Amino acid sequence: MIEKIKNEPPAGPWAEKAPVTELASDLVVPTSTQRPGSWQRIHSMARKELLHILRDRSTLLMTLFFPIVEMIMLGYAIDTNVRNIPTIILDQCKTEESRRLLRSFENSDDFQIVAWAGNDQELTRAIVAGQARVGIKIPENYSRQLQAGETAQVLILVDGSVSSVAGEAVNVGNAIALRESLERSLGGKPLPVEARPRVLFNPDTRSANFFIPGLMVVLSQLMAITLSANAIVREKEKGTLEQLYMTPVRPYELILGKMMPYLVLTFLEFCGIAFLMRTVFAVPINGSFITLLVLTLPFVLTMLGWGLWVSTRVNTREGAMQVAMATVMPCIFLSGYVFPLDSMPAFFWYVAQIIPTTWLIDAARGVILRGAGWSELWGHGLILCLMAAIVLALSSLRMQKRLS
Amino acid sequence: MQPSLTEYPAQVGRNPHAVIDINGVTIRFGKFTAVDHVSMSISKGEVFGLLGPNGSGKTTLIRALCGLIPLAEGKAGVLGHDVATDSELIRSSIGYMSQKFALYEDLTSNENLDFYAGIYGLSQSEARERKAELIQQVGLGPYLDRLGGRLSGGWKQRLALACALVHRPRLVFLDEPTAGIDPVARRDLWDLLFYLSSEGVTLFVTTHYMDEAERCARVGYLYQARLLTVGAPSDLKHLEGVNPPGTRRLEILGPDVGHLLERIRHRPGVYQATIFGQAVHALVDAKRSLRDLGLEGVEARETEPSLEDVFVTLSRQQDEARNGRAG
Numbered sequence: 023m024i025e026k027i028k029n030e031p032p033a034g035p036w037a038e039k040a041p042v043t044e045l046a047s048d049l050v051v052p053t054s055t056q057r058p059g060s061w062q063r064i065h066s067m068a069r070k071e072l073l074h075i076l077r078d079r080s081t082l083l084m085t086l087f088f089p090i091v092e093m094i095m096l097g098y099a100i101d102t103n104v105r106n107i108p109t110i111i112l113d114q115c116k117t118e119e120s121r122r123l124l125r126s127f128e129n130s131d132d133f134q135i136v137a138w139a140g141n142d143q144e145l146t147r148a149i150v151a152g153q154a155r156v157g158i159k160i161p162e163n164y165s166r167q168l169q170a171g172e173t174a175q176v177l178i179l180v181d182g183s184v185s186s187v188a189g190e191a192v193n194v195g196n197a198i199a200l201r202e203s204l205e206r207s208l209g210g211k212p213l214p215v216e217a218r219p220r221v222l223f224n225p226d227t228r229s230a231n232f233f234i235p236g237l238m239v240v241l242s243q244l245m246a247i248t249l250s251a252n253a254i255v256r257e258k259e260k261g262t263l264e265q266l267y268m269t270p271v272r273p274y275e276l277i278l279g280k281m282m283p284y285l286v287l288t289f290l291e292f293c294g295i296a297f298l299m300r301t302v303f304a305v306p307i308n309g310s311f312i313t314l315l316v317l318t319l320p321f322v323l324t325m326l327g328w329g330l331w332v333s334t335r336v337n338t339r340e341g342a343m344q345v346a347m348a349t350v351m352p353c354i355f356l357s358g359y360v361f362p363l364d365s366m367p368a369f370f371w372y373v374a375q376i377i378p379t380t381w382l383i384d385a386a387r388g389v390i391l392r393g394a395g396w397s398e399l400w401g402h403g404l405i406l407c408l409m410a411a412i413v414l415a416l417s418s419l420r421m422q423k424r425l426s
Numbered sequence: 427m428q429p430s431l432t433e434y435p436a437q438v439g440r441n442p443h444a445v446i447d448i449n450g451v452t453i454r455f456g457k458f459t460a461v462d463h464v465s466m467s468i469s470k471g472e473v474f475g476l477l478g479p480n481g482s483g484k485t486t487l488i489r490a491l492c493g494l495i496p497l498a499e500g501k502a503g504v505l506g507h508d509v510a511t512d513s514e515l516i517r518s519s520i521g522y523m524s525q526k527f528a529l530y531e532d533l534t535s536n537e538n539l540d541f542y543a544g545i546y547g548l549s550q551s552e553a554r555e556r557k558a559e560l561i562q563q564v565g566l567g568p569y570l571d572r573l574g575g576r577l578s579g580g581w582k583q584r585l586a587l588a589c590a591l592v593h594r595p596r597l598v599f600l601d602e603p604t605a606g607i608d609p610v611a612r613r614d615l616w617d618l619l620f621y622l623s624s625e626g627v628t629l630f631v632t633t634h635y636m637d638e639a640e641r642c643a644r645v646g647y648l649y650q651a652r653l654l655t656v657g658a659p660s661d662l663k664h665l666e667g668v669n670p671p672g673t674r675r676l677e678i679l680g681p682d683v684g685h686l687l688e689r690i691r692h693r694p695g696v697y698q699a700t701i702f703g704q705a706v707h708a709l710v711d712a713k714r715s716l717r718d719l720g721l722e723g724v725e726a727r728e729t730e731p732s733l734e735d736v737f738v739t740l741s742r743q744q745d746e747a748r749n750g751r752a753g
Contacts, residue, residue, distance in 0.1 A: 059547030063547065065544065066540075066543075066544025067545070069541075069544070073530075073532070073533055074530070077533070077573075261526035262528040264524060264526075265524060265528030266528075266545075268520075269517060269522075269545050269546065270514055270546065270547070272514075
């Protein structure tokens with residue numbers, strides 16, 4: 023009875039033990055799996071995933087609190103508008119003219135005089151020490167040169183270590199000097215030309231209005247990528263993915279079922295941030311929020327697919343986190359979230375165009391600040407849908423139902 | 427003296443009605459051959475044990491039988507379906523339990539069962555009925571609302587088995603189901619397995635434990651991707667290759683088995699010697715007396731080979747055959 027694996031036909035014991043008739047019933051697949059149970063499998067998967075989310079309180083709290091902290095930071099603390107630059111003055115002239123010039127510096131919002139220096143050394147020392155960002159020196163011969171009709175020079179020392187402050191100080195310094203010159207040469211006559219700038223959509227140039235629409239997009243991206251990458255990698259780590267492969271679940275059912283709860287969660291977060299933006303930071307939503315939500319759908323799908331792609335590449339949650347962050351960082355820097363796209367070198371400008379984040383941030387600012395609608399944003403929608411289709415197709419292909 | 431254990435021609439069409447029927451199955455990953463021309467057949471209700479060292483291809487073979495890995499050569503049928511074409515049908519009618527007990531630790535026992543019931547497409551009423559039955563069978567009642575991660579090893583394993591059985595599979599693969607489980611839980615699991623077998627469920631079990639192998643109706647031994655032998659444990663012990671003519675197997679008792687082993691290991695006429703609990707098992711030349719072997723005054727008696735002896739002997743012969751061919 024032993025199969026010694028030779029050429030002789032084995033007379034195995036199964037021949038008697040397994041009559042055909044009895045086996046036939048075993049070969050019939052149970053009726054419950056004969057009907058297309060696809061939706062049921064997706065539903066079971068989604069419900070299980072929802073339970074994971076609800077059970078993992080710390081992750082849930084993190085995902086809900088992180089955006090609020092981030093918003094308060096960006097909305098209140100960070101002000102990109104330069105105001106009240108600490109300034110030190112060295113007035114060696116001490117005349118009516120020099121005081122008049124200093125008053126015009128003081129009256130601009132930009133400069134705040136914090137100290138007076140007695141000599142050149144004190145002036146530079148204060149800037150090196152960081153007590154003042156700007157030093158203004160009016161030389162002894164200032165009034166004399168003005169009266170003689172010569173060009174009177176004023177030295178403005180600017181601390182270049184904070185570039186945005188430096189740029190502002192140089193511009194405002196020039197503008198003040200120019201105005202002073204004009205008023206002097208016109209001698210009381212009105213200015214021939216005056217620019218009347220009007221800032222549209224964000225008249226007070228508040229940075230909350232600029233940052234929060236972008237923040238909504240960036241946080242949704244971060245959340246969608248990390249959640250979806252984690253969802254698969256967690257099952258890889260625990261060995262449950264291998265178990266799932268042994269069940270009749272098809273790859274697309276697995277992916278759809280897993281992604282649905284995360285899609286909903288990401289949308290909830292998006293809406294939550296929008297709500298806080300509207301109520302706490304009083305940023306008006308000038309366009310249709312529904313339009314923005316519709317545009318967000320393909321974006322979130324792209325990011326969920328992206329996370330899926332990450333999950334096929336790594337085997338641990340730490341690894342997934344790292345790869346996710348590594349791919350999110352360029353998006354944050356190149357998407358125009360912080361740094362304006364218009365001032366990017368050509369190469370990076372082109373890179374920015376293939377980042378989905380760029381398009382949704384632009385659309386979000388469009389809807390929220392400029393009140394843009396479908397007639398302006400249909401192109402954005404088209405591009406975002408195209409990106410979603412490509413990313414989802416590629417990552418689903420990689421998630422083939424084969425164990426590596 | 428060496429039986430031919432190196433050539434295994436594919437045996438085609440042996441039994442088309444078997445629950446599992448494998449003919450000349452070969453699986454390759456690149457140049458590496460993970461399963462090499464394996465043929466066997468398993469019938470309904472059988473408890474089949476597959477043994478072999480780690481990396482010998484046991485898990486790969488199971489995956490291939492579920493249609494997850496393509497076959498490089500050969501044919502395999504599971505429950506009458508071809509693994510190459512009907513893998514989805516196969517997967518919906520088999521159960522699988524891995525050594526890791528693939529449970530969701532943050533879900534309760536009940537939720538785990540619900541999930542698998544949904545995945546296997548049971549309707550709500552079917553699921554309720556089946557769950558009650560399983561809970562009673564594996565005795566999960568008191569632990570239904572406990573999180574999977576909080577269960578002890580034995581209970582995790584029962585829950586994993588219940589999940590694998592939720593759709594009433596006619597065939598269950600168990601990949602090292604008792605690794606790292608205490609002896610009582612192991613025994614309980616085997617009781618459950620025999621109960622299933624009596625219900626007509628076919629069980630395909632991989633294990634490293636010889637006592638578990640002894641319980642199987644038939645065992646196969648996979649070594650370096652090749653199936654060296656298949657048969658009932660009692661029959662394997664009488665294999666010619668394991669008991670070469672002109673040899674006998676002795677059980678030698680002594681106070682210091684380590685010392686005893688050293689003493690006889692390199693004696694002429696001793697082919698094999700290993701420690702077995704409080705004794706040394708040795709395969710010796712039948713013509714030599716105890717005195718020749720330096721065993722006067724030591725208690726020694728003739729014995730049957732254990733299953734372990736069988737596998738060790740077959741592995742060595744395979745190694746020698748391989749080396750012989752290479753040299």
